[in-house]
Amino acid sequence: MRAVGLIVEYNPFHNGHAYHLQASKEVTGAEVVIAVMSGDFLQRGEPALVSKWQRTRMALLNGVDIVFELPYCYATQKAETFANGAVSILDAAGTSFLCFGSESGDISSFLQTIDYLEVEQRTFNENIKQYIGTGVSYPKALSLAFQQLPDSEKYLDLAKPNNILGLEYIKAIKHQKSNVIPMTIPRKNANYHDQDFSSATIASATSIRKAIFNDSNGKSAIDQYVPEPTKQLLKEYFQSNQVFHQWENYWSYLQFRLIQSSPEELREIYEMEEGLENRLLSAAREANTFHEFMQKIKTKRYTWTRLQRLCVHILTNTKKEEMGLISENASYLRLLGMTTRGKEYLNKTKSHLSLPLISKLSSYKGKEINLDIKAARVYSLGIPTHLKTQMLDQEFEQPPIYIR
Template sequence: MSVTGVIVEYNPFHNGHIYHLQQARSKTNCDVLIAVMSGHFTQRGEPSVIDKWTRTRFALEYGVDLVIELPFNYATQSADYFASGALTLLNALGIDTLVYGSESNNADELCQIAQTITHQQDSYDQLVKEAMNQGERYPTACNQALSVLLNKEIRLPNDLLAFSYIKEIIQQHYPIQPVSIARTNDFHSVSLNGKISSATSIRQALKDHTDISQTTPMAKELEKNPILLEDFYDLLYYELISNPHLDQYHLVDEGIDKLMTKKIMTATSMEDFISSLTSKRYTQARIQRTILSILINQPKGLYPIDYIRVLGMTAAGQGYLNQIKKKTPIPIISNFSSCQSPLLDLELKATKLYACALPLKKRLAFIEKEYKGKPIRI
């Protein structure tokens, strides 16, 4: 049996993702397609514009057989930790192929770079550390190290993620073949570009109240109540001015809590606040991840992944789960009652935070669905 995995956020699910799923099936001829998906918050430290249950349903309707959740503790981290969590889950579920999007579409070169770096890991880590000590951002520091060791650079966002995936596969000796699909649009573009537009441009269009109906099958759902980071500004303001122990939270170090407390006093919006903190040292994504960590009071460090949580499945996905559940090294769960884990505690806190941006009458049912709800089946 051929089992293919994809690592996704679907923030939001759009026509480009439909193309990706079609290509994944075409290239691998897989029997089962598994997606590991971020929950209510994403890798760049932003809330998903629409909840994970709606995104799960669309993923299943358009070709995914099994959707599993990437825990908040990994979904909102930098590329290497994001990749580590996602591939831990996919490998435990027995995938043989990972299909990912890439600007360069050159899997062989990324594999060669990852293999070389793995053999020179100590030198690479030291160069990255030295660059960061000089004030460089982590992505810049990584590229400087690559330039010194290999005279190469990886600068495009999906290539950087792909590099993290491939590096993790090699370092952990996972029996997974990476397969590349060329991206069909500009990841960073904020302008809609026909039927296949980037998730970034669709989110911007939602902010601008621009028609998105040609870009995504979930347009009607998105237009009802898109969730944006700006929705949490008042909660952040209160946390920063009232909590004297911010430095106990994940990513809050080097005195950034004091700087944040200072900047919040004069900022006029979440966007203004983030812009005032973004620097050579801290990327916008790093600032946003730090904001999330503060908002849910996230302890420092990462917890080991100790469960596989199913968000949704087709008949084929359920059949595959029945085959593999006794073979997986990590238990498979469908609800909170079957597992106790600090990762699930964080997931519930994240859902409670996300619910704060919903209409008041919907909040309780939304939170209850997190620990009472069952996987979606189609």
């Protein structure tokens, strides 16, 4: 059975994801779809809208066959680290293809750009360093540095977020000497960062979340942009937990963590750069909301996403030393859910998996999973107090979701 891998967040699963999933099966001819999905906190430094278990159900009811969790130590990272962790999971699971969405939609442009950058790597790195020295953010420096290379217009547009991520996936495949074959399909209608609806049927996850939080009728406003299982599962989650997760749910906890910490303690937090801790402490004493806090600490040098990721690490008390011990490749496969077809695939490949398969958290004793446990505990703080125990029990005792 050939499997195609998708690296996803499904925050939430929408029509664009459904298109990507179906197109990936068609372009690869794969019989099985494996999703590596971020857990409780995401690459943009945000809590997931609903739990990973509910997003796993969304995935399985919308056509995915197997869902593995992308651990916290990769899910809340820059593109290179995110890609290495996700690709290593797909490789360990025996996946034949990785199919990602991109603004380019042409795999040859990625492969040519990889070869080109290998030739121009020294100049490219020097250009990046020079632009960072001017005070711009790393993604901006990356784009500007690439534009300065000779004939760069013939290659991939590195000002586009999904092109950058796709490039990192292919670099990870090459670096790991993986047999996974990369493929790409063009993103359809909506752009990754779109804040508002611009199409009749496909919208970005960003605009869907905005509609949910900004409109009292948000759930009905998004109906045309999400499949039926997503509508039902969002409704069920809200009825059960009385919230959708967003940063404001966690602001009081983050503020407490900041104001009770010394500058020296904050300097130990992962991704904290010297001097930034004082800016955060000052803002935490003055801000009344998370959004107000972010507006106070935002600078030209640090992107909103970069600062939000730092806030996640402060919230979870994730130290530089702790992250420094993590391998660039994943060390386990945590199975969140499967369909009958997915179970058949795992039964056939189980003996060939190159990483331990974890079906229940309480059965795994490896120290490297501690960050996931800590993230789950913090995530549960975002729901009403009387429901937290139930959510945490699910984290430790929930067997993989099985959709027949």
